[in-house]
Amino acid sequence: xxxxxxxxxxxxxxxxxxxxxxxxxxxxxxxxxxxxxxxxxxxxxxxxxxxxxxxxxxxxxxxxxxxxxxxxxxxxxxxxxxxxxxxxxxxxxxxxxxxxxxxxxxxxxxxx
Amino acid sequence: xxxxxxxxxxxxxxxxxxxxxxxxxxxxxxxxxxxxxxxxxxxxxxxxxxxxxxxxxxxxxxxxxxxxxxxxxxxxxxxxxxxxxxxxxxxxxxxxxxxxxxxxxxxxxxx
Numbered sequence: 001x002x003x004x005x006x007x008x009x010x011x012x013x014x015x016x017x018x019x020x021x022x023x024x025x026x027x028x029x030x031x032x033x034x035x036x037x038x039x040x041x042x043x044x045x046x047x048x049x050x051x052x053x054x055x056x057x058x059x060x061x062x063x064x065x066x067x068x069x070x071x072x073x074x075x076x077x078x079x080x081x082x083x084x085x086x087x088x089x090x091x092x093x094x095x096x097x098x099x100x101x102x103x104x105x106x107x108x109x110x111x112x
Numbered sequence: 113x114x115x116x117x118x119x120x121x122x123x124x125x126x127x128x129x130x131x132x133x134x135x136x137x138x139x140x141x142x143x144x145x146x147x148x149x150x151x152x153x154x155x156x157x158x159x160x161x162x163x164x165x166x167x168x169x170x171x172x173x174x175x176x177x178x179x180x181x182x183x184x185x186x187x188x189x190x191x192x193x194x195x196x197x198x199x200x201x202x203x204x205x206x207x208x209x210x211x212x213x214x215x216x217x218x219x220x221x222x223x
Contacts, residue, residue: 032210043116043203043214044147044155098210099145099168102155 004088009107018075020106022088025069031092033064035073036100037084044087044102047073078110114138116215118204124221128193133218135187135204143207146179146189147214148172148200155203161187194222 005023012018024033034049048055048062050071055062061074075082087105091098117136125131137144146158159169161179178190187206191198199222205212 034211036212038155041201041217043205043217044212046211046213049211093210098143098207098212099157099160100205100212101157102147104154 004090004103006086006088006103006106008104009109011109011111012075012078014080014110014112015077018078018082018108018110020073020075020086020088020108021070022073023070024088024090027068027090028092031090033062033068033071034089034091034100035060035062036087036089036102037082038087038105039081039084044100047086078108080110080112082108083110084108116204116206116213118202118215118218120218121216122219122221124223125194127196127222131191131194131220133189133191133202133204133220135189135206135215136185137187137204137206138208138213139185141206141208141213143167143209143212144179144181144187145205145207145212147203147205149203149217150197150200158189191220194220196222198222 032051035047036044038044047059050062064071085105085107087102119134144161147155149155157170159173160167176192180188201217203214203217205214
């Protein structure tokens with residue numbers, strides 16, 4: 001799996017967009033970018049994933065650069081409940097098994 | 113909305129005792145996982161289960177651990193002889209294919 005690099009921590013004002021970057025410069029053509037988050041002491045929560053096109057769902061948007069070497073998770077209107085550790089995971093999707101492997105992630109603090 | 117359910121939420125056990133952690137995955141999901149998280153550390157993969165057998169396991173998942181899907185709905189993790197270092201949050205997850213959905217975890221405390 002390609003290695004990912006994320007900032008250790010970030011903060012954001014409530015109501016503003018939170019933009020969480022992830023570098024994955026060694027990503028290969030068949031590797032997807034996944035984002036999960038973990039709110040304190042809870043189980044990780046799937047947010048979104050993509051291959052090369054930008055993706056949007058009810059939780060967030062995922063912007064992947066054209067060369068696929070980096071991506072940004074965007075929470076358009078952050079709330080206090082979005083305070084969590086956010087994990088960027090790059091993984092090949094195969095027909096047999098897919099196992100999210102968690103690093104340290106980015107600790108996002110949303111403040112009033 | 114369907115969710116993964118884990119029981120108990122908290123278990124305290126004496127060192128050397130056997131524990132069974134229980135999970136009810138989301139119906140119709142095909143892949144099942146156990147993870148653990150020691151306090152202050154990363155979420156670590158233990159084992160994946162597909163088609164009624166272990167598909168992958170980590171170095172952590174040694175002979176003291178076993179998994180079972182006894183009745184087609186529950187998914188269990190057994191630790192045969194608990195050690196102090198087994199104290200952690202244990203998360204179960206299920207997946208229809210690629211996105212994994214996690215339960216709220218069982219906090220295991222070994223004393």
